[in-house]
Structure formats: structure tokens, C-alpha cells
Amino acid sequence: MAKRTLYNKVWDQHAVTRLPSGQTQLFIGLHMVHEVTSPQAFDMLRERGLKVAYPERTFATMDHIVPTRSQQRPFADSQAELMMQAIEKNTKEFGVNFFNFETGKQGIVHIIGPEMGLTQPGMTIACGDSHTSTHGAFGTLAFGIGTSQVRDVLASQCLAMDPMKVRRIEINGELKPGVTPKDVILYIINRLGVKGGLGYAYEYAGDVFDNMSMEGRMTVCNMSIEGGARAGYVNPDDTTFDYLKGREYCPQGAEWDAAVEKWRNLASDADAEYDDVVVYDAADIEPMVTWGVTPGQSVGISQTLPDPAVVADSGERKAAELAFKHMSLQPGQDMKGVAIDVAFLGSCTNGRIEDLRAAAEVVRGQKVAESVHAFVVPGSMQVAKQAVKEGLHQIFMDAGFEWRAAGCSMCLAMNPDKLQGNQISASSSNRNFIGRQGSSTGRTLLMSPQMVAAAAITGKVVDIREFAGSGAKEAVNV
Numbered sequence: 001m002a003k004r005t006l007y008n009k010v011w012d013q014h015a016v017t018r019l020p021s022g023q024t025q026l027f028i029g030l031h032m033v034h035e036v037t038s039p040q041a042f043d044m045l046r047e048r049g050l051k052v053a054y055p056e057r058t059f060a061t062m063d064h065i066v067p068t069r070s071q072q073r074p075f076a077d078s079q080a081e082l083m084m085q086a087i088e089k090n091t092k093e094f095g096v097n098f099f100n101f102e103t104g105k106q107g108i109v110h111i112i113g114p115e116m117g118l119t120q121p122g123m124t125i126a127c128g129d130s131h132t133s134t135h136g137a138f139g140t141l142a143f144g145i146g147t148s149q150v151r152d153v154l155a156s157q158c159l160a161m162d163p164m165k166v167r168r169i170e171i172n173g174e175l176k177p178g179v180t181p182k183d184v185i186l187y188i189i190n191r192l193g194v195k196g197g198l199g200y201a202y203e204y205a206g207d208v209f210d211n212m213s214m215e216g217r218m219t220v221c222n223m224s225i226e227g228g229a230r231a232g233y234v235n236p237d238d239t240t241f242d243y244l245k246g247r248e249y250c251p252q253g254a255e256w257d258a259a260v261e262k263w264r265n266l267a268s269d270a271d272a273e274y275d276d277v278v279v280y281d282a283a284d285i286e287p288m289v290t291w292g293v294t295p296g297q298s299v300g301i302s303q304t305l306p307d308p309a310v311v312a313d314s315g316e317r318k319a320a321e322l323a324f325k326h327m328s329l330q331p332g333q334d335m336k337g338v339a340i341d342v343a344f345l346g347s348c349t350n351g352r353i354e355d356l357r358a359a360a361e362v363v364r365g366q367k368v369a370e371s372v373h374a375f376v377v378p379g380s381m382q383v384a385k386q387a388v389k390e391g392l393h394q395i396f397m398d399a400g401f402e403w404r405a406a407g408c409s410m411c412l413a414m415n416p417d418k419l420q421g422n423q424i425s426a427s428s429s430n431r432n433f434i435g436r437q438g439s440s441t442g443r444t445l446l447m448s449p450q451m452v453a454a455a456a457i458t459g460k461v462v463d464i465r466e467f468a469g470s471g472a473k474e475a476v477n478v
């Protein structure tokens with residue numbers, strides 16, 4: 001049976017039945033859980049006297065509310081402490097795997113799944129978190145769900161789902177020096193719009209993704225949701241298998257070989273049919289930075305800011321005008337040279353070891369600008385451990401960065417890490433919505449970790465390609 005996409009194959013393998021509503025009852029291979037969207041779901045189970053159907057397929061961590069400075073219990077914030085106690089109680093009572101601090105494996109939910117090899121090609125993966133699309137980097141069908149669906153998956157390991165359309169996003173050629181996976185996804189969202197992916201799963205294909213590391217693919221898939229696509233994936237290949245081989249939860253020995261054989265066949269057929277195909281040229285992408293309050297309001301770093309007056313769509317025009325007002329930026333100006341107050345390196349988009357390595361290369365031997373508060377928040381305890389092993393934490397601290405403990409941190413500021421007043425941050429995270437980083441007047445500029453590092457050093461937005469810092473030349477090719 002040819003002409004099928006990975007989406008078709010994985011969906012069909014997990015379809016239990018067609019529901020009277022027309023939806024498909026889909027079996028979920030892996031359910032990841034965090035402290036924010038799970039308490040009510042567990043409560044609902046309790047109310048109905050239900051158990052977790054497949055505790056061995058359910059894995060919990062805490063990330064959003066975790067303070068990154070001191071994790072001494074009880075947490076200083078009593079709300080956070082209560083949420084912590086809830087997930088401890090729920091995972092214990094329902095027999096769910098829980099990666100707490102003591103395991104050494106705590107971290108952002110979308111970082112720990114892949115790093116432990118829980119995320120494997122061909123799986124369906126759900127989590128009460130929109131950035132679950134990250135796991136699609138491994139050729140999985142992974143999507144965020146709401147709390148009532150978290151309840152459904154806990155109770156039945158199944159979800160009632162509407163089918164998705166598939167858009168193939170093909171980018172061919174070679175990325176220019178200084179252009180990272182973060183720039184690629186910001187470029188895609190800029191071109192297709194923040195709602196362009198509604199109803200779609202995005203399949204990322206072509207030379208750029210074939211040549212991209214797993215970390216890079218995760219960065220891209222992570223932000224699919226910012227383009228409106230609930231899921232995004234890359235077909236599994238040798239890069240995927242090399243990354244997974246030997247990881248804790250992956251099959252070993254003969255079982256591994258059999259699994260790889262099976263996974264290879266999941267990739268979309270060469271003649272697969274798509275609902276839509278867009279093709280871009282890698283050479284057209286340059287380092288990107290957002291200027292507005294959605295991840296789609298971005299420019300290439302050498303371009304000037306757009307003029308809302310010439311935007312045809314009245315809704316978009318208004319949105320752009322509001323964004324300019326909030327950001328105190330002007331149409332026609334450069335982003336290069338905009339002063340920043342805070343530099344945040346972390347999040348499930350860019351808090352992996354490869355991101356920290358690349359940023360450390362930019363920072364090595366330099367000093368953070370006096371006007372900037374710069375800090376690094378590894379995506380997980382294991383990322384932190386590896387970074388320490390490689391001496392990256394020292395490079396950051398010598399430069400004047402704070403080195404913190406794993407968590408979501410200032411990505412959404414559900415913890416003490418918050419912007420103050422109208423501070424501007426250079427941030428390696430994924431959302432620049434108003435108030436996102438903890439202050440209603442705060443301003444967020446999304447960019448690659450390398451660009452965040454360079455902004456921390458110079459105190460302003462720079463073009464990484466022009467950054468004269470030692471190590472920058474090596475870093476730009478990551």
C-alpha cells in the first residue's frame with residue numbers, strides 16, 4: 001500500500017474504532033504528565049473510582065512551577081508547593097512513574113521524554129501541554145491535549161480525535177552560516193502565519209531537515225503549534241536511530257534491530273499524497289528575530305520592520321499596530337541595535353545540550369553587558385549534568401550568566417523567574433505573547449540561543465553573523 005504518509009500509517013496503527021461522532025478512538029502509546037494540567041484530571045478519576053489504565057505508559061515530571069534558584073522544600077511559593085504535593089500524591093496513589101528531583105531525571109516534559117528514549121518512532125504521544133508536538137521530531141504523532149482529555153487518556157489510554165490534514169513543508173538546499181533550526185521554524189511561521197497550520201499536521205522534509213540534528217528537529221517540531229499545527233513531524237532516519245540507540249527506555253540487542261527495521265518503514269512513501277505542499281529555499285532564510293507579540297511577527301535580522309499601513313488584511317494590520325505600541329518599536333526600524341535587559345537561555349524549544357553548547361561557544365571568554373541580567377536554565381537535570389561535565393556552566397558563569405536548575409523558568413514565568421516592568425528580553429523560548437514572561441508590560445524578543453548569547457554580551461540585538469566574539473565563527477555553523 002503505497003502513497004501513505006507517516007501520519008496515515010501511525011494513525012491507522014493506533015485507530016481502535018470509528019466513533020458514532022465520526023471521530024476516531026485513538027490509542028495513545030505514551031502519556032506524559034506535568035503538574036499544571038494533571039491535578040483536576042486525577043481528581044476526576046478519583047471521583048469516578050477509576051484507575052490509570054496503563055500506568056506503565058504514563059510518565060510524570062514537574063517543570064512549570066519549579067523554582068530554578070532553590071528547590072528547597074517546602075517551596076517559598078505556597079501555591080507551587082501545593083501543586084508539587086498534588087503531583088507527588090497523585091503519581092503515588094495511581095502508580096504512575098514520576099521523575100522527581102531524587103531520580104536525577106526531572107526536567108521539562110518535552111525534553112525528558114526524548115532524552116530517556118521514551119519517545120520512539122511510530123508512537124502516538126499525548127500530554128496536557130501544547131508543545132507536545134516536539135516529540136514529532138522522532139517520527140511520532142504527538143499532540144497537546146486539554147485537562148479533560150488528560151483524564152480520558154489516564155482512564156482509557158485513548159482519545160477521541162478528528163483526523164488531521166497533512167502539509168509537507170519542504171526546504172531544500174543548505175542553510176547559510178549563522179542560520180539555526182530556530183530561525184528555520186520562525187521563518188516557516190512567518191511565511192504561513194500563526195494560524196496557517198490549523199487542522200494540519202506539518203511534515204518537515206527536504207535537505208534541511210535531512211541534515212538537521214535531532215535537537216534541531218525537536219526545536220522545529222516544538223514550535224509547530226505556534227504556527228497553528230497541533231502536530232509536526234520529521235520522518236525517522238539514521239539520525240533518529242543514532243540518537244535513540246542505547247537510551248534507557250529503548251529496546252536493546254536483537255529487539256533494537258527489529259525496531260529499527262519497523263521504524264524505517266513508517267516514513268512517508270515517496271509517492272505519498274499530501275493535502276498541501278509548500279517548498280522553500282534554505283538560502284532565503286537568515287537569522288530571525290521577533291519584533292511583535294506573536295511568534296509570526298518576525299523579521300530576518302538584516303531587514304527593517306514592516307509598515308502596518310501597507311498590510312492588506314485589516315485584522316492583521318490592527319494586530320501589527322497593537323504590537324508596535326506594546327513593543328515601543330517603529331515601522332521601518334532595524335531590530336539590530338535594540339537594547340535588551342534580560343537574556344534567557346532555556347525552555348523546551350532551546351534548552352537542550354546542543355543549544356547550550358552553541359551558546360557557550362558564543363559566550364566563551366566574553367563578559368555579559370553590565371545592563372543585562374543573563375541566565376541559563378537547562379531543560380532537564382540530565383542536560384545540566386552533561387553541561388557541567390563539559391564545563392559549559394563554567395563558561396557561562398565566567399561570562400556573568402547565572403546558572404540555574406532545570407525548569408520552564410521565564411518561558412512562561414509560572415515561577416519566580418519574571419520580567420520586571422517593561423523590560424525587554426532576548427529569549428530562546430517560543431512565545432512572545434503579552435505578559436508571557438511575567439510582566440504585563442514586559443517585552444519578549446524570540447531568537448536562536450546563539451543570538452541570545454550574543455545579545456547578552458553586547459547588550460543589544462545583533463546579527464550573529466557580524467558578532468566578533470571569540471568562538472562565534474564555530475558557533476554559527478551549528
Ligand SMILES: CC(C)[C@H](C(=O)O)[C@@H](O)C(=O)O
Nearest residue numbers: 036037064128129130131412
Ligand atoms: C501550562 C501549559 C498548559 C502550557 C501549554 O500548554 O503550552 C505551557 O506549557 C505553555 O507553554 O504555555
Ligand code: SF4
Nearest residue numbers: 131347348408411412
Ligand atoms: S518550557 Fe515553556 S513552552 Fe515548554 S512546556 Fe514549559 S512553559 Fe510550555
